Amino acid sequence: MRKSINTDIAFTHIITRKRQTFVAALGVTIGVGVYLFMNSLSSGFGTFSKGEMFKNSPHIKIYKNDELSQPLISSRDSGHTTVIINPQITTNSKKIINPEQLLSRIKQQPYVVNAIAQVSFDAFYNRGKAQLRGNGYGVDILEYDAMFKTGKYIVAGNLNRLTGNLNGIIIGSGIAEKLNLGINDNITVTSSYNVVKVMKIVGIYSSGNSLTDNAKSYMNLSAAQQFIKEGPSYVSDIFVNVPDPDNSEKYAAMLQQLTAYKVEDWKTTNADVLATEKTRGTLMGAISLSILVVAAFGIYNILSSTIAQKINDIAILKATGFAGKDVIRIFLMEALIMGFIGTLMGLMVGSVLIAIMSTIYMGGPVGYFPIHFEPALFAKSTVLGLFITLCAGYFPARKAAKVDPVEIFRK
Amino acid sequence: MKNREVILSTRSLGKYFYAPIKFKVLDGISFEAYKGEFLTLVGKSGSGKSTLLYCLSTMDTSYEGELFINNEIITGRKINELAALRNRSIGFIFQFHYLLPEFTCLKNVMIPALKLGKYSYKEVEERAYNKLEILGIKDQALKPAAKLSGGQQQRVAIARALINDPAIIMCDEPTGNLDSKNSQIVFDIFKQIAHEFGQTIIAVTHDNDFSRNSDRTIELADGKIISHGKKLNDVF
Numbered sequence: 001m002r003k004s005i006n007t008d009i010a011f012t013h014i015i016t017r018k019r020q021t022f023v024a025a026l027g028v029t030i031g032v033g034v035y036l037f038m039n040s041l042s043s044g045f046g047t048f049s050k051g052e053m054f055k056n057s058p059h060i061k062i063y064k065n066d067e068l069s070q071p072l073i074s075s076r077d078s079g080h081t082t083v084i085i086n087p088q089i090t091t092n093s094k095k096i097i098n099p100e101q102l103l104s105r106i107k108q109q110p111y112v113v114n115a116i117a118q119v120s121f122d123a124f125y126n127r128g129k130a131q132l133r134g135n136g137y138g139v140d141i142l143e144y145d146a147m148f149k150t151g152k153y154i155v156a157g158n159l160n161r162l163t164g165n166l167n168g169i170i171i172g173s174g175i176a177e178k179l180n181l182g183i184n185d186n187i188t189v190t191s192s193y194n195v196v197k198v199m200k201i202v203g204i205y206s207s208g209n210s211l212t213d214n215a216k217s218y219m220n221l222s223a224a225q226q227f228i229k230e231g232p233s234y235v236s237d238i239f240v241n242v243p244d245p246d247n248s249e250k251y252a253a254m255l256q257q258l259t260a261y262k263v264e265d266w267k268t269t270n271a272d273v274l275a276t277e278k279t280r281g282t283l284m285g286a287i288s289l290s291i292l293v294v295a296a297f298g299i300y301n302i303l304s305s306t307i308a309q310k311i312n313d314i315a316i317l318k319a320t321g322f323a324g325k326d327v328i329r330i331f332l333m334e335a336l337i338m339g340f341i342g343t344l345m346g347l348m349v350g351s352v353l354i355a356i357m358s359t360i361y362m363g364g365p366v367g368y369f370p371i372h373f374e375p376a377l378f379a380k381s382t383v384l385g386l387f388i389t390l391c392a393g394y395f396p397a398r399k400a401a402k403v404d405p406v407e408i409f410r411k
Numbered sequence: 412m413k414n415r416e417v418i419l420s421t422r423s424l425g426k427y428f429y430a431p432i433k434f435k436v437l438d439g440i441s442f443e444a445y446k447g448e449f450l451t452l453v454g455k456s457g458s459g460k461s462t463l464l465y466c467l468s469t470m471d472t473s474y475e476g477e478l479f480i481n482n483e484i485i486t487g488r489k490i491n492e493l494a495a496l497r498n499r500s501i502g503f504i505f506q507f508h509y510l511l512p513e514f515t516c517l518k519n520v521m522i523p524a525l526k527l528g529k530y531s532y533k534e535v536e537e538r539a540y541n542k543l544e545i546l547g548i549k550d551q552a553l554k555p556a557a558k559l560s561g562g563q564q565q566r567v568a569i570a571r572a573l574i575n576d577p578a579i580i581m582c583d584e585p586t587g588n589l590d591s592k593n594s595q596i597v598f599d600i601f602k603q604i605a606h607e608f609g610q611t612i613i614a615v616t617h618d619n620d621f622s623r624n625s626d627r628t629i630e631l632a633d634g635k636i637i638s639h640g641k642k643l644n645d646v647f
């Protein structure tokens with residue numbers, strides 16, 4: 001295609017005014033760079049904390065909710081009295097009836113990635129006089145591992161030793177340290193139902209999260225059922241993972257069709273955490289967007305001064321037959337060229353910042369700062385950078401298009 | 412005697428200026444310009460010559476009365492249409508050259524033709540060289556416009572005005588900044604354009620020799636035409 005004369009003029013202006021082009025582009029560079037960096041920070045950290053959350057809580061949880069008594073028993077006809085009572089919890093047991101059937105029905109759903117049953121109870125870990133409070137979980141350890149990747153955190157022993165071993169237990173490294181216990185040692189576990197069992201430590205895990213490591217232990221389902229004096233059909237929760245946790249509410253609604261028990265997705269469970277995260281994301285977004293807007297003023301300024309200096313050229317172009325829209329195109333193109341150069345450099349600056357940040361060690365369970373190169377954010381920064389330069393360029397360009405050549409030639 | 416083909420005409424064209432006070436700068440201007448005519452507009456300073464020329468040029472649209480080019484009414488047309496019409500049919504030469512400084516002379520000449528889009532880039536380039544040759548500055552073609560002498564720059568501007576072979580060439584004091592030798596060159600070119608190529612020239616001038624030697628001279632005073640030019644019949 002033949003290069004249009006508008007493009008030709010725009011490029012000539014850009015090339016003959018390298019310094020101004022560079023200054024304008026630099027503004028965009030800083031804007032886009034900071035935008036990309038801050039949003040990568042925010043997104044990286046968000047992904048990290050979500051990952052932490054899914055380390056031991058599922059996308060969707062099914063449990064028996066507390067039932068409340070009806071506050072009102074209405075009279076059937078005018079002859080009877082209406083009874084008003086205070087609403088009360090009327091739940092006798094938190095047990096899910098016929099969990100196997102429910103679990104197998106859930107597993108048949110095409111959108112279910114993993115589904116497991118869990119029995120949880122308050123546990124006390126004893127050794128001699130030392131006692132620790134915590135929680136015991138009865139699970140099928142291999143299914144549990146498929147869901148939460150527990151195997152990754154095992155530091156001694158292994159998961160397989162728990163299967164079929166009713167007396168085996170896997171404890172957190174915090175418990176092991178505090179009670180000075182090692183692999184193959186015995187540990188006395190007591191439940192709030194006063195069931196006492198001496199169990200053999202077949203594995204020790206360290207998730208990096210001290211709250212977990214100091215409290216949680218895993219055993220077989222039936223062992224846990226014994227601790228709370230329940231039969232083999234007792235299950236306290238069913239955990240379900242779906243392919244796309246961001247849409248968990250959709251799947252939760254679908255699962256709710258299968259059962260009368262409470263189906264709760266992680267967003268509901270962690271509403272407070274999510275709200276905090278959203279606030280942080282909005283804050284970062286607002287700050288970085290304002291920087292981008294400030295950068296756009298650079299383009300606006302430079303383009304305005306170019307137009308003021310080139311007003312004679314604009315007049316003669318219009319006299320010789322360039323329409324207003326041609327003039328707009330010329331200057332918008334100049335803005336876009338500056339914006340494009342600036343955006344490209346901004347992506348590079350942002351990448352460098354991300355690379356530097358990812359080498360900073362934060363310690364603890366976080367390790368290196370959780371920041372990554374996210375293509376979606378690169379795309380978003382590019383689009384925003386160009387969009388903002390277009391907006392910034394449009395106003396001076398429109399002013400140029402409105403130049404009245406007669407007024408210029410009279411001077 | 413050639414056929415008197417009217418290329419441009421006005422019918423009682425009038426114009427007001429409102430600042431600082433309302434006054435009628437053009438009043439009842441009716442005249443005709445013919446194909447291949449070298450027409451000059453004269454009058455005292457402030458008589459409204461430039462103002463009239465801008466109305467004729469289609470760049471100034473706030474006037475009363477009517478303007479016709481090629482027997483078509485121009486008054487009331489859309490701005491974009493007028494821009495296209497100027498590009499195709501009108502060339503401009505001003506006292507000051509208004510060349511784009513960052514382009515070569517050649518490119519300056521080519522720009523209106525590239526905008527027109529009738530010829531390929533190569534053809535436009537060829538035509539531009541051709542026009543520069545007619546004006547005797549082909550050797551300057553590749554120099555930046557800003558590096559030429561005033562007379563040379565004015566000739567580049569004339570070449571630019573000619574590039575699309577417009578039917579009408581409008582000039583506002585085209586020799587105002589030139590010495591007598593360069594003025595003579597420009598004058599001869601105009602004469603050649605009008606008489607050999609049949610294009611019409613409408614030139615505002617203060618130069619008496621220039622107007623005396625043109626085909627016809629219209630004289631303005633206080634926004635009115637006071638003389639339509641005596642030599643009209645001598646020429647045709």
Ligand SMILES: Nc1ncnc2c1ncn2[C@@H]1O[C@H](COP(=O)(O)OP(=O)(O)OP(=O)(O)O)[C@@H](O)[C@H]1O
Pocket residue numbers: 410428429430431436454455456457458459460461462463
């Ligand atoms: N934009 C304007 N606003 C108000 N009055 C104007 C404007 N432009 C020109 N005038 C007035 O209109 C009148 C005609 O001006 P014009 O420029 O057409 O004169 P001219 O004949 O070209 O003069 P000169 O020979 O000096 O160039 C003058 O009195 C001038 O002061």
Ligand SMILES: [Mg+2]
Pocket residue numbers: 460461462583
């Ligand atoms: Mg004048």
